[in-house]
Amino acid sequence: MNNDVVAMHISNGIIDAPVSGIFAAIAASAIAVCVLRARADLDDRLAPMAGLVAAFIFAVQMLNFPVLPGVSGHLLGGALAAILVGPWVGALCVTVVLVVQALVFADGGLTALGLNVTNMAVIGTAAGYLLVVALLRARVPLVGAAFVASVVSVVVASQGFVLQYALGGGGGLSIGAVASLMAGPHLLIGIGEGLITAVTVSAVAKARPDLVYALRTRRQRQQQEELVSA
Amino acid sequence: MGAGHAHWLHRDHDSPVHRLAPEVKITAAVLCTVAVVLTPREAFGAFAAYLVLIGAVAGLARVGPGWLIRRSAIELPFVLFAVVLPFTGHGPRTQVLGVALSVEGLYAGWNILVKGTLGVLVSLLLAATTTPRELIVGLDRLRCPQILVQIATFMLRYLQVLVDEARRMRVARLARGYDPRFLWQVRAFAAGIGALFLRAFERGERVYLAMLSRGYTGRLPEGRAPKASKTQWTAGLSVVAATAVIAVVS
Known part of the structure; x- marks a missing residue:
C-alpha cells in the first residue's frame, strides 16, 4: 500500500479564527438537526448500516485512484452515504469519518473541523441527495443519477472552501484563482467518486434493494400513489 | 490530494x-x-x-x-x-x-x-x-451525541474487517492473473467495491443481530480506561x- 500519507482536509491556520468559529457553529447546528432527524430514520437495521457506510467510506479512502500523473484522489463519500442511508444519517456518517480522521490520523486541523464538516458532510451530502432525488423523480436510472450526483456533490463541496477562503483566507489569492484551483482537481476526483458510487449503489440495489434509502422513499411514494389511485 | x-x-x-x-x-x-x-x-x-x-x-x-x-x-x-x-x-x-x-x-x-x-x-x-477505541470513549464522556458515538464505534469495529476482506479479494484477483495497471484497474476495482460493500454489510447485519440478542442496548460496556x-x-x-x-x- 502507498506510503506517502498526505492530507486533503483543511488544516489549521488556512482560514482565520473568526470564520473558523462561525463555520464551527454552522456545522454544529447542522449536525444537531441531523441528529434529531436521524433518530426517526435509525431503525434496527440502519444502525449497523450507518456504521458500515462510515467504515466503508473510511476504507475506500485508503485506496487511491490516479487523477493526474503524480496526483491521486480518494472518495469523499457524501453522495454515497446519502443514497444508502439517507441525508441525515449520511451527513452524520461523513462527520464521524472526518472527526476520526482528524483525531486518529491528524488529517484536517482540529480548529478547521467546522470548515471541513460544513463542506464535505453538510454541503456535499445535501447537494448529492437533493440531486439524486430530483434525477430519480425525472425517471433517470439509479446508476446515472448516482454518478451525476456524486460528481456535482464533490465539486460543490470543494466550492465551500472557496466561500470560506473569500471570507477568512489570507494571502490575497483572487477568488477566481482559488475557485478554479479547487474545481479542476475535484472534478477529476468527482468522476472517480461517481464511478465508485454508481457501481456500489447499483450492486447494492441489485442484491438488496431494501437497503437503498433513495429507492425506499421512491417505493414508498409509489405505494402511496397506488393507494390513492385504488 | x-x-x-x-x-x-x-x-x-x-x-x-x-x-x-x-x-x-x-x-x-x-x-x-x-x-x-x-x-x-x-x-x-x-x-x-x-x-x-x-x-x-x-x-x-x-x-x-x-x-x-x-x-x-x-x-x-x-x-x-x-x-x-x-x-x-x-x-x-x-x-x-x-x-x-x-x-x-x-x-x-x-x-x-x-x-x-x-x-x-x-x-x-x-x-x-x-488508541482509536479510547478516543471514542473520550468523545462519549465529553457528551458527544449518542448516534455519533454509535456510528463511530461500529465504524472502527468494521474497518479492519473491511480492509482484510478487500485484501483477500485483491489477492484472489492477482492469483487469477490480474495485472493492476493505471486505468485498467478501474473496472476490477469498481466491481470489487460493490461486492465488498455487500459482503461487509451482510456480515455486519449478522453481527448486529447477534449483539442485539445478547442484550446490546446501544452502548458498549466501558473498557479498561478509567x-x-x-x-x-x-x-x-x-x-x-x-x-x-x-x-x-x-
Missing part, C-alpha cells in the same frame, strides 16, 4: 501521557490548537515557545522527533500552498535573495505554515498516545494554561 490512511498512528508503549484519560487529552489538544490559531502571526517568540512545549510533552510521551517529523509530512499540500503565496500576493514587496516577494504573502504563507505545523504536531501527539481524576484534569489543563499564557503574553 489524499493518499491513504494506511497507518495507525498510535505508538504502543506506556508513558504518563499514554495513561492520561482520553477525555482530558482531547480537551487539551483542542484548546491548545485554538490558542495557537488565535496567536497573532507576528508573535514569532510565541510560536517558538509552543514548539518547546510540544517538545516537552513529546519527551514525556516518549514519542521521538524523527517520527513526528516523518508523520507531519501529511501537511505537505498546505506547505506548497504557503510557498506559493509570497509570489502571488499583492501589496508592497520586499527583496529576499534578489527576488521581490509580497510582504502580505510572506506573512500569510508563514501563518499557514507555522499554525498548520504546530496543529499537526498536537494532533499527532494525541493520536500517538491514545475515568479522569481531578489530578488528571489538572495535569492536562496545566498544558492548556501554559499555552494560554504564551498566547496572552505574545
Whole structure:
C-alpha cells in the first residue's frame, strides 16, 4: 500500500479564527438537526448500516485512484452515504469519518473541523441527495443519477472552501484563482467518486434493494400513489 | 490530494501521557490548537515557545522527533500552498535573495505554515498516545451525541474487517492473473467495491443481530480506561494554561 500519507482536509491556520468559529457553529447546528432527524430514520437495521457506510467510506479512502500523473484522489463519500442511508444519517456518517480522521490520523486541523464538516458532510451530502432525488423523480436510472450526483456533490463541496477562503483566507489569492484551483482537481476526483458510487449503489440495489434509502422513499411514494389511485 | 490512511498512528508503549484519560487529552489538544490559531502571526517568540512545549510533552510521551517529523509530512499540500503565496500576493514587496516577494504573502504563507505545523504536531501527539477505541470513549464522556458515538464505534469495529476482506479479494484477483495497471484497474476495482460493500454489510447485519440478542442496548460496556481524576484534569489543563499564557503574553 502507498506510503506517502498526505492530507486533503483543511488544516489549521488556512482560514482565520473568526470564520473558523462561525463555520464551527454552522456545522454544529447542522449536525444537531441531523441528529434529531436521524433518530426517526435509525431503525434496527440502519444502525449497523450507518456504521458500515462510515467504515466503508473510511476504507475506500485508503485506496487511491490516479487523477493526474503524480496526483491521486480518494472518495469523499457524501453522495454515497446519502443514497444508502439517507441525508441525515449520511451527513452524520461523513462527520464521524472526518472527526476520526482528524483525531486518529491528524488529517484536517482540529480548529478547521467546522470548515471541513460544513463542506464535505453538510454541503456535499445535501447537494448529492437533493440531486439524486430530483434525477430519480425525472425517471433517470439509479446508476446515472448516482454518478451525476456524486460528481456535482464533490465539486460543490470543494466550492465551500472557496466561500470560506473569500471570507477568512489570507494571502490575497483572487477568488477566481482559488475557485478554479479547487474545481479542476475535484472534478477529476468527482468522476472517480461517481464511478465508485454508481457501481456500489447499483450492486447494492441489485442484491438488496431494501437497503437503498433513495429507492425506499421512491417505493414508498409509489405505494402511496397506488393507494390513492385504488 | 489524499493518499491513504494506511497507518495507525498510535505508538504502543506506556508513558504518563499514554495513561492520561482520553477525555482530558482531547480537551487539551483542542484548546491548545485554538490558542495557537488565535496567536497573532507576528508573535514569532510565541510560536517558538509552543514548539518547546510540544517538545516537552513529546519527551514525556516518549514519542521521538524523527517520527513526528516523518508523520507531519501529511501537511505537505498546505506547505506548497504557503510557498506559493509570497509570489502571488499583492501589496508592497520586499527583496529576499534578489527576488521581490509580497510582504502580505510572506506573512500569510508563514501563518499557514507555522499554525498548520504546530496543529499537526498536537494532533499527532494525541493520536500517538491514545488508541482509536479510547478516543471514542473520550468523545462519549465529553457528551458527544449518542448516534455519533454509535456510528463511530461500529465504524472502527468494521474497518479492519473491511480492509482484510478487500485484501483477500485483491489477492484472489492477482492469483487469477490480474495485472493492476493505471486505468485498467478501474473496472476490477469498481466491481470489487460493490461486492465488498455487500459482503461487509451482510456480515455486519449478522453481527448486529447477534449483539442485539445478547442484550446490546446501544452502548458498549466501558473498557479498561478509567475515568479522569481531578489530578488528571489538572495535569492536562496545566498544558492548556501554559499555552494560554504564551498566547496572552505574545
